[in-house]
Amino acid sequence: MEVQYRIEDQILLSSLNQSYGIQAESIHFIPMGDSAYSYRVECANGDRFYLKLFDHQNDRQRKSVEKLTCYLPLNWSMVHQNLFPNISCPIKTVAGDYQTTCNAITIVLFTFIEGETLAEAYPFTEEILAEIAKSVAAIHRITPSIDHSLLLTETYDLSFDRDLEMCLSLLENPLTVADPIKQALREQVGSNKEQILAMLKRVRHLRSLAIAQNKEKVLCHGDLWGGNLIRHQNKLYVIDWESSVIAPPEYDLAGYIGEAFEVFFSAYEEQMGSSMTINPDLLRFYSYRHHLRNLTNWLMNILFRNTEQAQNENDLDMIVHHCMNRWDHIEPSVEIVETFLMKRSSR
Structure with a gap:
């Protein structure tokens, strides 16, 4: 949140001191993400924690609260069973809970990971790509060791489509777009309605193909962009596991399609210890769904959820510069992967 x-x-x-038995003396807002509010907590003894705050009045954040019971126990077990310790681990309350609630908000406390995220490190060097790929493979490899009942299994969900179609219809109504931000939204998004609906039709077809294939599934993080990766003392840490799910490996690989895929995939296979089969249509599905779901979320924020103009401006910028400008790159990027896979199979 901005x-x-x-x-x-x-x-x-x-609330923190009472619930967690710590000596927090200051709290500092971190403008990042959109599924929760983020803070750094400083304690009198020098300890630091990372805090996530979820607003029950925000439907997007309410849905995020529902996911806590899945990924927080998973993260705890990943660290305390030494399955994948390079994560931000949830801190239990004095009552032994993973979260606490007060004043219509839910609070979760995590260990604080020092270092810088890779959000501003694009384009990644080959060294960083290989490091990320090995972490992805390490996550996928622990699948047999985790309790699958803790997590959702991929259903190739597209339930956001109704909200997306509703938002597109609202943008056609002049009464909906009275203020400058919403007018800009209408000009930027409404004028591309046909392309958006064509993408939605495409992803629905790809969903049918994915269900029919029924590919083997692994533990996936689900949102492995640079902002969820932190480098500290030559180690890579993976944070924000809200999107974690048992899904085909393509879910995590889709974020690295394009020119860099060969470097990424080679390091991934090396860490997996075997040759892997990749389905380009699944890469397409996850790429289209990712952008359409993000678009829907930011549209819903601007049209229904946000109460601050600064947040509207931020979300409009995200739509224009972190979503719409990437649509035309999906097919060329997948085609690069297909060419790579074809050349490899012919060797």
Whole structure:
């Protein structure tokens, strides 16, 4: 979130100290993400924690709260069973819970990972790509060791499509777009309605193909972009596991299609210890779904959820510069992967 939640710091600090038995003395807002509010917590003894705050009045964040019971126990077991320790681990309350609730918000506390995210490191060097690929493979390889009942299994969900179609219809109504941000939204998104609907039709078809294939599934992080990767002391840490799911490996690989895929995939296979079969249509499905789902979320924010103009401006920027400008790159990027796979199979 770009604008912090409206609550007094002292109320948050008091709740943290009571629920977690810590000595938090200051809290600092971190403008990032959109499924929760983020903070750094500083304690009197020098300890640091990462805090996520979820607003129950925000339907997007309510849905994120529902996922906590899945991925927080998973993260705990990954660290304490030494399956994949390079993550931000949830801290349990004094009552032994993974979260606490007060004043219509849910709070989760995590270990704080020092270092910088890779959000500003694009384009990644070959060294970083190989490092990420090995981490992805390490995550996939622990699948037999985790409790699958903790996680959802991929259903190739497209339930956001109704909200997307509703938002596109609203943008055609002049009464909906009275303010400048919504007018800009209408000009940027509404004018591309045909392309969006064509993409939606395409992803529905790809979903049918994916269900028919019924490919073997592994533990996937589900959102392995640079902002969820932190480098510290030559180690790579993977944070924000909200999207984790048992799914085909293509779910995590789709973010690295294009010119860099050969470097990424070679390192991935090396870490997996065997040759892997990749389905380009699954890469297409996850690429289209990712952008359409993000578009829907930001549209819903601007049209229904946001209460701050600064947040609207941020979300409009995300639509234009981190979503729409990437649509035309999906097919060429998948075709590069297909060419690579064909050349490899002919060797």
